[in-house]
Amino acid sequence: MNRLLQDLRIVELSAFVAAPLGGMSLAQMGAEVIRIDPIGGGIDLNRWPVTKEGASLYWAGLNKAKRSLALALDKPEGRELARALIAAPGAGGGIVLTNLPPARGLDYASLKAARSDVILLRLTGNRDGSAAVDYTVNAASGFPLVTGAVGRAAAPLNHVLPAWDIAAGLYLAMGLLAAERHRSRSGEGQEVVMALSDVMLAAVGHLGYIGDVEINGAARPAIGNDLYGSFGRDFATADGRRIMVIALTPRQWRALGTATGLADKLATVGELYEVDLNTEAGRYEAREAIAALLSRWCAARPLDEIAAAFAGTGVLWGPFQDFVELVRHDPRCSAANPLLARVEQPGIGPYLMPGLPLDFGAAPREATAPAPRLGEHTDAVLSEVLGLSSGEIARLHDTGIVAGPDGR
Amino acid sequence: MNRLLQDLRIVELSAFVAAPLGGMSLAQMGAEVIRIDPIGGGIDLNRWPVTKEGASLYWAGLNKAKRSLALALDKPEGRELARALIAAPGAGGGIVLTNLPPARGLDYASLKAARSDVILLRLTGNRDGSAAVDYTVNAASGFPLVTGAVGRAAAPLNHVLPAWDIAAGLYLAMGLLAAERHRSRSGEGQEVVMALSDVMLAAVGHLGYIGDVEINGAARPAIGNDLYGSFGRDFATADGRRIMVIALTPRQWRALGTATGLADKLATVGELYEVDLNTEAGRYEAREAIAALLSRWCAARPLDEIAAAFAGTGVLWGPFQDFVELVRHDPRCSAANPLLARVEQPGIGPYLMPGLPLDFGAAPREATAPAPRLGEHTDAVLSEVLGLSSGEIARLHDTGIVAGPDGR
Numbered sequence: 001m002n003r004l005l006q007d008l009r010i011v012e013l014s015a016f017v018a019a020p021l022g023g024m025s026l027a028q029m030g031a032e033v034i035r036i037d038p039i040g041g042g043i044d045l046n047r048w049p050v051t052k053e054g055a056s057l058y059w060a061g062l063n064k065a066k067r068s069l070a071l072a073l074d075k076p077e078g079r080e081l082a083r084a085l086i087a088a089p090g091a092g093g094g095i096v097l098t099n100l101p102p103a104r105g106l107d108y109a110s111l112k113a114a115r116s117d118v119i120l121l122r123l124t125g126n127r128d129g130s131a132a133v134d135y136t137v138n139a140a141s142g143f144p145l146v147t148g149a150v151g152r153a154a155a156p157l158n159h160v161l162p163a164w165d166i167a168a169g170l171y172l173a174m175g176l177l178a179a180e181r182h183r184s185r186s187g188e189g190q191e192v193v194m195a196l197s198d199v200m201l202a203a204v205g206h207l208g209y210i211g212d213v214e215i216n217g218a219a220r221p222a223i224g225n226d227l228y229g230s231f232g233r234d235f236a237t238a239d240g241r242r243i244m245v246i247a248l249t250p251r252q253w254r255a256l257g258t259a260t261g262l263a264d265k266l267a268t269v270g271e272l273y274e275v276d277l278n279t280e281a282g283r284y285e286a287r288e289a290i291a292a293l294l295s296r297w298c299a300a301r302p303l304d305e306i307a308a309a310f311a312g313t314g315v316l317w318g319p320f321q322d323f324v325e326l327v328r329h330d331p332r333c334s335a336a337n338p339l340l341a342r343v344e345q346p347g348i349g350p351y352l353m354p355g356l357p358l359d360f361g362a363a364p365r366e367a368t369a370p371a372p373r374l375g376e377h378t379d380a381v382l383s384e385v386l387g388l389s390s391g392e393i394a395r396l397h398d399t400g401i402v403a404g405p406d407g408r
Numbered sequence: 409m410n411r412l413l414q415d416l417r418i419v420e421l422s423a424f425v426a427a428p429l430g431g432m433s434l435a436q437m438g439a440e441v442i443r444i445d446p447i448g449g450g451i452d453l454n455r456w457p458v459t460k461e462g463a464s465l466y467w468a469g470l471n472k473a474k475r476s477l478a479l480a481l482d483k484p485e486g487r488e489l490a491r492a493l494i495a496a497p498g499a500g501g502g503i504v505l506t507n508l509p510p511a512r513g514l515d516y517a518s519l520k521a522a523r524s525d526v527i528l529l530r531l532t533g534n535r536d537g538s539a540a541v542d543y544t545v546n547a548a549s550g551f552p553l554v555t556g557a558v559g560r561a562a563a564p565l566n567h568v569l570p571a572w573d574i575a576a577g578l579y580l581a582m583g584l585l586a587a588e589r590h591r592s593r594s595g596e597g598q599e600v601v602m603a604l605s606d607v608m609l610a611a612v613g614h615l616g617y618i619g620d621v622e623i624n625g626a627a628r629p630a631i632g633n634d635l636y637g638s639f640g641r642d643f644a645t646a647d648g649r650r651i652m653v654i655a656l657t658p659r660q661w662r663a664l665g666t667a668t669g670l671a672d673k674l675a676t677v678g679e680l681y682e683v684d685l686n687t688e689a690g691r692y693e694a695r696e697a698i699a700a701l702l703s704r705w706c707a708a709r710p711l712d713e714i715a716a717a718f719a720g721t722g723v724l725w726g727p728f729q730d731f732v733e734l735v736r737h738d739p740r741c742s743a744a745n746p747l748l749a750r751v752e753q754p755g756i757g758p759y760l761m762p763g764l765p766l767d768f769g770a771a772p773r774e775a776t777a778p779a780p781r782l783g784e785h786t787d788a789v790l791s792e793v794l795g796l797s798s799g800e801i802a803r804l805h806d807t808g809i810v811a812g813p814d815g816r
Contacts, residue, residue: 029586145731147567156633157556174582178437180589201748201762201765210762216457219730225566326549326550332534339606357610359601362594
C-alpha cells in the first residue's frame with residue numbers, strides 16, 4: 001500500500017482474477033477502488049481455496065484494499081446507482097474497470113452520456129466477444145503441448161498458475177494509467193478494450209514462437225524441465241530434494257564448473273561433443289552429457305551441502321519447494337519481508353498477506369489492507385460519493401436495491 | 409502501436425524478458441524507448457528461438473518499436489554518455505528502466521545528481537540483491553509441485569511460459585506510469601525497486617495459497633489438468649484431438665448438460681454422490697464421475713462435431729493446439745486480427761508480429777514497428793538527444809565508445 005494514486009476513484013465490475021488483480025494493484029497504490037457486486041455476491045465469491053467454513057481465500061486475496069458495494073444489478077434502479085457512482089463528479093472519478101459483460105445502461109455509450117470524459121477498461125474473452133477464459137486461452141496457446149517430459153504421449157499439460165489472467169490484469173492497470181494520463185492532459189475519456197486471447201497471442205509472439213513457426217517452419221519441442229536453447233535443469237539431491245540449476249551466461253557457466261569441481265570434466269564434454277560450451281547453443285546441444293555429470297554430483301550431496309558449495313560463487317540455482325515449504329520455511333515468505341504482513345481478514349482471521357511488489361521511494365509503504373466483507377462499504381459509498389441521506393439509503397435497503405455486510 | 413505516450417523518453421538497460429517487455433509495452437504506446445546495449449550486444453542477443461542463421465526471434469520479439477544504442481558501458485566515457493542521455497532535459501525524459509546490476513555511475517544517487525527528478529525503475533532477483541531468475545523463482549513458488557498428474561512421483565514440473573518475468577515486466581510498466589504521474593504533479597522523481605521473488609510471493613498470496621497453508625494448514629494437491637475447486641478437464645476426441653471443457657458458473661454447467669444431452673445422467677451423478685452439482689464445490693467433489701460420462705461422449709465424436717454441438721450453447725470449452733496449429737490454423741493468429749501484422753524484421757524477414765493487446769478508443773492503432781538492429785539508432789540518438797556533432801560522433805566510433813549497426 002502507498003498513496004500514489006489517492007486522488008483516483010475506480011469502479012470495478014468484475015469477477016475471478018484479471019480485473020480484480022488490476023483493480024487491486026491500483027488500490028494498493030492508494031486509489032479508491034469500489035468493487036460493485038450483485039447482492040449475495042458475484043460468481044467468484046466462493047472460489048477455492050476456501051477455509052473449512054467456506055470463506056474464499058481467493059476472493060480475499062484478489063480484493064484487498066477495495067471498498068465493497070452490494071447492489072441489485074438486475075434491477076433498473078440498481079444499475080442507475082452504479083451509473084451515478086461512475087459518473088459522479090471529481091477529476092479522479094469516472095473510471096470503470098470490468099471483465100464482465102456490460103449490464104444494460106453500463107456500456108460505454110451510456111456511461112459517456114452520463115459523464116463525457118468517462119474511461120472504461122473492458123476485458124473480453126475473444127475479440128469478437130465470444131467467451132474465453134484462462135483455461136481455454138491456455139489450451140490454444142501451444143504451451144500445454146510443450147510442457148512436461150520428452151517422449152510422453154502427446155497429452156497436453158496445463159500450468160496451474162493463471163498466468164494469462166495475471167498478465168491481463170496488469171495490462172489493464174497499465175492501460176488505465178495510460179488512459180487517465182491522456183485524460184488529465186486532454187480532457188478526453190475513452191473506452192479501452194482488450195481480449196484475453198490477444199494477451200496470449202501477444203506473449204506467444206513476443207517470445208518468438210510465432211516467428212519460429214513462420215520463419216523456421218517448426219516449433220520447439222517438449223523437453224521437460226530443461227531450458228530451451230541454454231543449460232538448465234532440475235536435479236535430485238542425496239536427501240530427496242530437487243534443485244534447479246541454470247547457466248545462462250558465461251560467468252554462470254564458469255561458476256558452475258568451479259563450484260562443483262567439474263570444470264575439467266565439463267571441458268572434456270565440450271571436446272567430445274565438438275561444441276563450444278561457452279555459448280548457450282553449445283550447452284543446449286550437450287545438455288544431456290552435462291546433466292549426467294551434474295546429476296551424479298548433486299545425488300551424492302544433501303541440499304545443505306550443495307547450498308554451501310554454491311553460496312557466493314555466482315552459480316544460479318534454487319531449490320524446489322511446495323506451498324507448505326514456501327510458507328513455513330522460506331524466509332522471503334515471512335513478515336520479515338516488507339512485502340508481507342500478518343493482517344486480520346474479516347471472516348477468516350489473521351494471515352500473511354502481500355502488498356504491492358513495487359517499492360516506491362517517494363511513496364512509503366503503508367499497512368496492507370485486507371479485503372472488505374461483501375457490502376461492507378455500501379452505505380459509506382452511497383453517502384460519500386452520491387451524497388444520499390440516511391433515509392434514502394434505508395429505503396434502498398428496504399426495497400432490496402442495495403445490501404450491507406449482513407446481506408440485506 | 410499508438411501515440412498515447414509520445415512525450416515520454418525512457419532509457420532501458422536490460423536483458424531477457426521482464427524489463428524488455430515493460431519497455432516494449434510503453435514503446436508500443438508511443439514512448440521513445442532507447443535500449444542501451446554493450447557494443448556487440450547484451451547477454452540476451454542470441455537467445456532462442458533463433459533462425460537458421462542464428463538471428464534471435466526472441467530478441468526481436470521483446471524489443472519491437474525501440475531505438476537501439478550500442479555503447480561501451482565498460483568504459484567511463486561510455487557510461488558518461490549513458491548518464492547524459494538519462495539526464496537530458498525535457499519534461500518526459502529522465503526515466504530509466506533496468507533489470508541489470510547498476511553500472512558504476514548509473515545508480516540512483518549518481519543519476520539523481522545529474523537530473524534531480526530522475527525516475528529509476530529497477531528489477532532485482534531477490535530483495536536482498538541476490539540472484540534469482542524466472543526459473544529459480546518458479547522452483548520456489550510451489551507451482552511445479554502441483555503441476556501434472558495425480559500420483560506421479562513427487563518430481564517438479566516447470567511451466568514453459570516465463571510467467572513471472574511477464575508479470576514483472578507489466579508491473580514495471582505500470583509502476584513507471586504511476587511514478588511519472590507523481591512527478592508530473594509534484595516535480596519529484598524517485599527510485600522504484602521490485603524483486604522478482606516478490607512478484608512470485610505476491611501472486612501466490614493473492615491467489616490464496618499462502619492463506620491456505622496458514623489458515624487451513626494444508627496446500628492444494630496436484631490434480632493434473634483438473635480445475636481446483638470446480639469442474640474443468642481435458643478430454644480426448646474421436647479424431648485424436650484434445651479439448652478443455654469447463655463449468656465455472658451454474659449457467660455453463662446447465663449448458664454442458666443440455667448440449668451433450670447428458671443432463672439427466674449428470675443429475676443422477678449428483679444424487680449418487682449426494683452433492684449439489686449446481687455448486688462449484690459439488691462439481692469438484694464429483695469430478696471423476698462427471699468426467700467419466702463426458703469422456704465417453706467426447707471420445708465418440710470428432711472435434712468438428714463437438715464444436716458444432718457446443719456452438720452458441722454457452723458451453724465454455726476450447727481445443728488444445730500446438731504452436732504450429734496456433735499459427736497456421738487459428739484465425740485469431742492471423743493478420744485478420746488487428747493485434748497482428750506481417751512486418752519486415754531486419755535480419756530475419758517478414759513475419760506476423762503482435763502489437764499491444766489493448767485497444768485505446770482515443771489513440772488509434774498504428775502500424776507495428778519491428779525491433780531495431782543492434783546499434784541502429786546510435787548516431788541518431790547522440791545527435792537528437794545530446795546534440796552531438798557528426799565530428800564528435802565519428803570520434804566516438806573511432807575510439808570504440810559507440811557502435812552502429814555494422815558493429816563499429
